[in-house]
Amino acid sequence: MTDSAASARLPGATRPVALVTGPTSGIGHGYAGRLAALGYDLVLVARDTERLTALAGELERKFGTRSEVLTADLAVEADRERVAERAAAGLEFLVNNAGFAHQGEFWTLPYERLQAQLDVNVTAVLRLTHAALPAMISAAKGSVVNVASVAGLVPGRGSAYSASKAYVVSFTEGLAGGLAGTGVRVQALCPGFVRTEFHERAGIEMSSTPRRMWLTVDQVVADSLGDLEKDRVVSVPGVQYKVLTTAAGMIPRALQVRMNRGLFNSRGRT
Template identity: 80%
Template structure:
């Protein structure tokens, strides 16, 4: 098939990856790994100085060209700008941006809960829809939607777990429709990862056993390995593979109690 006219950045010959939330954690890990694999990048986040610093670092290390796209994904107008860029063509999309809240559901402002839904769910669906046509035309492409073990085992908070369960179900359903197109999709479901995520959410994690922590590098390596193997659901770490397998074999009410006991869901939303 003919190559989509806008897949490359102007004047460049490398494939393009779009990553949301790349200024820290899994998003930054994915940006670095894809740059090392020969991708140019479109970096999407709110923090322009950190985006520019990352773009400069990746250019110096890997000769990667980066387009910085400053956007707040809780705003519809910003989501539409990102979707428009995706509509021009892209070969790899990482829907990584997302956040949790501390505090109980009934204490949080409705606007804050809506923003969480917009970032964790609405943006994922909108961006995936925008990216797929050019990928299908080219008969190649990858979409990684970052979910969470919280989307597989109920009980860790309410709206966050629900948003990640949506991401998992959406991705698994979409994978069936994409069979034979050359486009791969994945729901990446890490457990606890050493990032800024919990600190930003105001969630205390000091009591979590060390054995449950994963590194960003572990998560990215697992994701890419599973993509190559055609696995739609990627759960990094043997400890989390075991936990999610056990949770899938027992009644949901028991799984929820187990999860609350392990991960202390109180004060999370």
């Protein structure tokens, strides 16, 4: 076993290691469970130590998974650096899932809250991916899934949020070209509306959203992993969102923006 391959294990373990940010709910929770079922040990990163510890216990009972718990706020530079140090020590799978949106118009929110959103949605993705890749490339094996959003492909779900997710998509697409032939796969996962705690935490009212537009976490994770095996750099789960994003690419930008104001009701979202 090479040094890089050995470092992608927890001490005394033989299973590969995956690091998941934001695993206590939603897509991150779904990904943590799926990767545990596939035979990975985990590094779990979030702000809530109690929920992280409970998740680690749940995964151990169900799958025999060993989990390393890292309590961190990815909006804080010192915490990002601690997580980046662990990522640099060796992983076979990285899921950059942590992210959030705000209720309220862009110009009414304190700048510090907007900067924190940018740091979690963009800076943390950049930092952790940068930290994890050298060991993956050295081992000629690894996967990085950056959780973006349909909002990164079809603007209209809040100004700062959409912009942050568009960055993640563009960053991932560019990175995929540079990683060709290295054995490392990278994906921008672009889900639409998913039944998670995301909107509730942001205080965003979603009761008017049609039922047909909702996806489940299991569907999103399954489609993501399936697309990863097919080397699809941009993964859009759900037929309805595949149709939406394909159609959006054929519509002039100015018209697309006007249509999306009604479709996504972006008033009061940042």
